[in-house]
Amino acid sequence: MSSAREKDAATDIADPDSGHYVNPEPFNPASVEMLTPEQERYYQASQWQIMWWKFRRHKIALWSGVILILFYLNVPFAEIIAPYTANERSNDHLFAPPQKVHFFHEGEFVGPFVYGMTSEIDIETVKWVFTEDRTQVYPIRFFCRGSEYDFWGLVPWNFHVICPAKGGTLYLLGTDRLGRDVYSGLIYGARLSLTVGIIGVTISIVLGMFFGGIAGYFGGLIDSVVQRMIEILRSLPELPLWMALSAALPVTWSPVWIYLGITVILGLLDWPGLARAVRSKLLALREEEYARAAVLMGAKPGRVIRKHLLPGFTSHIIASATLSIPAMILGETALSFLNLGLRRPAVSWGVMLNEAQDISVIVVYPWLMAPVVPIIIVVLAFNFLGDGLRDAADPYK
Structure with missing residues (x-):
């Protein structure tokens, strides 16, 4: 008898006025609002699925992604x-x-x-x-x-x-x-002009995540040193610095080494912006409970940053990197156009535009300006794609 009473009392709640235990109203399933199949699907979806659904609504970004896929499918063939x-x-x-x-x-x-x-x-x-x-x-x-x-x-x-x-x-x-043949040159030139942005951004992401990660996680003196280094790099004029470093590359290098050198230069000079974004995110995320729990369990700083903090804003890094690729493509094009980057027999869109430096040549032979068209299309497509990814990764939109 007493055990049954104790069982009932376990489900009672205290009345704040009388202090006695009262039995609450029985649970009524009909009073709960049922979720629609669409709502259930949304609440059970992962972060990447929600990003994809939001990205699909951005039609310009979606078509820009299709155009870029078609461009990059031509690269290996x-x-x-x-x-x-x-x-x-x-x-x-x-x-x-x-x-x-x-x-x-x-x-x-x-x-x-x-x-x-x-x-x-x-x-x-x-x-x-x-x-x-x-x-x-x-x-x-x-x-x-x-x-x-x-x-x-x-x-x-x-x-x-x-x-x-x-x-x-x-x-x-x-x-x-x-x-x-100009048409054949455009197809071959896409191989170098499009991949220089991908490889350069990869270098930029690695450096940006490393320096931004240690600055945002440790703070203090390390943060101050990284911040001063970023400010120095961002205070230098970008194009003249590109030109100076490209001109320093030995003229005896093969086209492959020149290509790698240009790619490394573009990547080394583009990481400060990404590093600042990573730093600001880590400064906020390192105070979260899951990050503190990982530290208390003995996780090393490298593991905390890599496994717990960086995945929280990977989508933002992808969007930022997508917006950086057009700048690198334009950088390679400008250097090759000024004869400071790639040179024949290497073929890129900038190398082809080097033929059109003389205005009189352009007036008589306007088809030499053909590389301008794919450059404009690719740069605009990357910008639209980056805008779509940034909106899709924003949790407040």
């Missing part, structure tokens, strides 16, 4: 996609204009083809003048054998997605002063 190799020359087609693709010849459907070109020198303007020869029809070939190349510099091959016909040419965006 540049040799296959381009109709010519990057430095293949044609002495008979110097500064040749873009060839138009036709489908009908004399009223009959032929399929995609180009007409042949005849050239002669204009004595008055001292330049080559090209005209279409409509008696020569050259069908465009697909998935064909063409110019030989070494795939990734390793495997000899000659397979192309698109090729000119036997005895014909296929200059979709014209040629430069040495008769090199």
Whole structure:
């Protein structure tokens, strides 16, 4: 009897007025508001799933991501996609204009083809003048054998997605002063121009997370030293510093080493901004209970930062890194344009724009400015993508 009474008393609550125990009202399941399937799905979702749902609503950022994926899919297969190799020359087609693709010849459907070109020198303007020869029809070939190349510099091959016909040419965006195909150069140039941002940002993230992590976690003297170092680097003019360091690279280096040198320079000079963001986040997160619990359990500072603090704002780091890539692409383009970065035989969009330094050349041969178009598209796409990721990672939006 007493045990039953004790069991009932365990469920009673004390009345603040009388001090006696009273039995509360029985639980009624119907009084609880039921969650809809959509609400249950939201509350059970992980942080990354919620970010993806928010990111999908940002249509411009979503399409920008698709465009960037298409650009980067071309990077490993540049040799296959381009109709010519990057430095293949044609002495008979110097500064040749873009060839138009036709489908009908004399009223009959032929399929995609180009007409042949005849050239002669204009004595008055001292330049080559090209005209279409409509008696020569050259069908465009697909998935064909063409110019030989070494795939990734390793495997000899000659397979192309698109090729000119036997005895014909296929200059979709014209040629430069040495008769090199501009369209093929754009495809090859994407390999260096797009990867320099990815590798440079990787270096920047590693340095930014390291210096920002130790400054935000330890504080005190270490924080002051890192902050002063960041202020010194950010006070220096960025472009002249890039130019000075790039000019210091030995001219005897191979294009690969020059590329690595430019990438390291861009990465070493871009980490202060990310380091400050990491520092400010760690200053707030290190006072959280889970961080203090990890310290009391004997976790070392490196493990606390790496395992407990940094994962809390990884999404913000990704968004910040995405916004840093366009600056590095523009930095490489500017250095190569000024002949202080990559040089032939290496091909990047900046190296190709080096051909268009003379305004008179641009007026006569405007197709040499073709690399400007993919640069604008990629930079805008990265900026829109970064905005979308930043909004998706913001817990207050």
